[in-house]
Amino acid sequence: MPRPQPLPFAFAALHGADQLALAALPLVATLQLGAGPGLTGALVAAQGAAWLLVALPAGVLADRLDRRRLLAGGGLVAALGFALALAAAAHPLLLGLAAFLGAGGVVAAALAAFALLPALVPRQQLPAANARLELGRALATLAAAPLAGMLAARGLPQAGLGLAALAGLAAAALAWRLPALPATRRTDQMGLAAAVAEGARFVRRQPLLRAIALAAIAWNAGFFALMAIAVPLALGPLGLDAAATGLALGAYGAGLVAGALAAPTASRHLPLGQVLLSGPGLSVLGMAGLVLAPGLFTLAACMALLGFGPMLWQVAQTSLRQSVTPAGLLGRVGAVMQVAVFGVRPLGALAGGALAAWAGPAAALWLAAAGFALSLLAVAASPLAPLRTLPQPA
Structure with missing residues (x-):
């Protein structure tokens, strides 16, 4: 089976979308909305809450659906959420909800990526393959905050949200370049709670x-x-x-x-x-x-x-x-x-x-x-x- 070259880039784009939004939200709150630490913290918490609240149902989906499709779909949801956040940047409640939606897409796609990897590489190559994924994550983390800060310095604090949406689209496009894989064992005879348990x-x-x-x-x-x-x-x-x-x-x-x-x-x-x-x-x-x-x-x-x-x-x-x-x-x-x-x-x-x-x-x-x-x-x-x-x- 060919090496899954698109997966590290899709994962890096996905994490870049999350980190760009995470860096942009406090800047939008402070510079555009004139918010204090309370509202700023609430917006950041809304995005971070997706990693806790969405993970379990997303994990069930990763075991029930075609993981390549879930990875691509998660990227599209991330793009949609962060694009809505850009459009709603003047409305704190809508901004928080949109950030949660975008981060939820990232969570589902990230779980799909790690679940997909063992089907794409031999077991002995898993450490090297996971290192490529983590390198993309680390580089995205390093680059996101300076990039968002540079845009804010030019009077465009909300532009980081637009870049996050584009990064989500890039992750979705790269996911479709992965090879098609056989369906995994279906667990949809269970309810959500039983599947998580x-x-x-x-x-x-x-x-x-x-x-x-x-x-x-x-x-x-x-x-x-x-x-x-x-x-x-x-x-x-x-x-x-x-x-x-x-x-x-x-x-x-x-x-x-x-x-x-x-x-x-x-x-x-x-x-x-x-x-x-x-x-x-x-x-x-x-x-x-x-x-x-x-x-x-x-x-x-x-x-x-x-x-x-x-x-x-x-x-x-x-x-x-x-x-x-x-x-x-x-x-x-x-x-x-x-x-x-x-x-x-x-x-x-x-x-x-x-x-x-x-x-x-x-x-x-x-x-x-x-x-x-x-x-x-x-x-x-x-x-x-x-x-x-x-x-x-x-």
């Missing part, structure tokens, strides 16, 4: 997936606890100015790109268990440096390690998940994982912010470090650590 049971009973879920939940709680206090920490106790703060936090994106580029080599030359340990392990290392010697260099190094190591982890765990999950469950298993991770993120942010307000930013750093340490323990004490290669599917 089947995916959740598989994650709970599969020891490798259960360990991945626990490690991901702990890591994301720690990361968002850190993100809640990173800017106040940098501008306050660390004494950095805004430019230095942006430079230090931007090292995260550079780490993501470097990790995606290094992931194929790591998967070829290192045992799988070591690659999985590297994500939380490098995160603990980065946090140790920041806690023990806080400053510009250690903050930048920490953010770079938080991008690099967890990107290696992301590629490895996605490949492992695709390898051990039956084809008919890939969409729902991916959705269950996503909901677990996205559900804990606001809790981590709230905990980090509350602890920083009560006991100072240094205490919140220890909370983030504890989350990363628990993530490392979840991998080290599980069947993940001894793995050398991708296991055979059950």
Whole structure:
């Protein structure tokens, strides 16, 4: 079967649409609507809520429908939603609803893409193929905010929404260039709740997936606890100015790109268990440096390690998940994982912010470090650590 060259580009366009809209919404709210932080936060939350609320039904669809069609359809829905957001930029309620619709299309298409990949490449090539997807995601994340900011500086804050709509159309067009595939096992005899429960049971009973879920939940709680206090920490106790703060936090994106580029080599030359340990392990290392010697260099190094190591982890765990999950469950298993991770993120942010307000930013750093340490323990004490290669599917 030919290599699915269009899929990485479709995935990059899809994620670019999401990131462009995410960057444009606060700019539209602030510069065009004159909104304060309350409305701005509500608009961003409306878009982010799709990743939590749409994931489970979208995962069921990914296991019931032609995944190529779902990928293309999700791109079209994203384009429609972000185009409506552009048209409704002067009306906050409609703007939020349209952003939710656009992000919902992105969620459905992204789940379809990860569920589609194992049918397009041999199992041994999954790490390299997933690394190409993640590289596109990382580059889109790096480019979206500066591009939206440049347009806003020219008096066009809403133009980012238009570009997001075009990116959704590009993702849909690229999806149709993928090879046609046989239909997956149909599960439409089940109701939505039963179909979702089947995916959740598989994650709970599969020891490798259960360990991945626990490690991901702990890591994301720690990361968002850190993100809640990173800017106040940098501008306050660390004494950095805004430019230095942006430079230090931007090292995260550079780490993501470097990790995606290094992931194929790591998967070829290192045992799988070591690659999985590297994500939380490098995160603990980065946090140790920041806690023990806080400053510009250690903050930048920490953010770079938080991008690099967890990107290696992301590629490895996605490949492992695709390898051990039956084809008919890939969409729902991916959705269950996503909901677990996205559900804990606001809790981590709230905990980090509350602890920083009560006991100072240094205490919140220890909370983030504890989350990363628990993530490392979840991998080290599980069947993940001894793995050398991708296991055979059950």
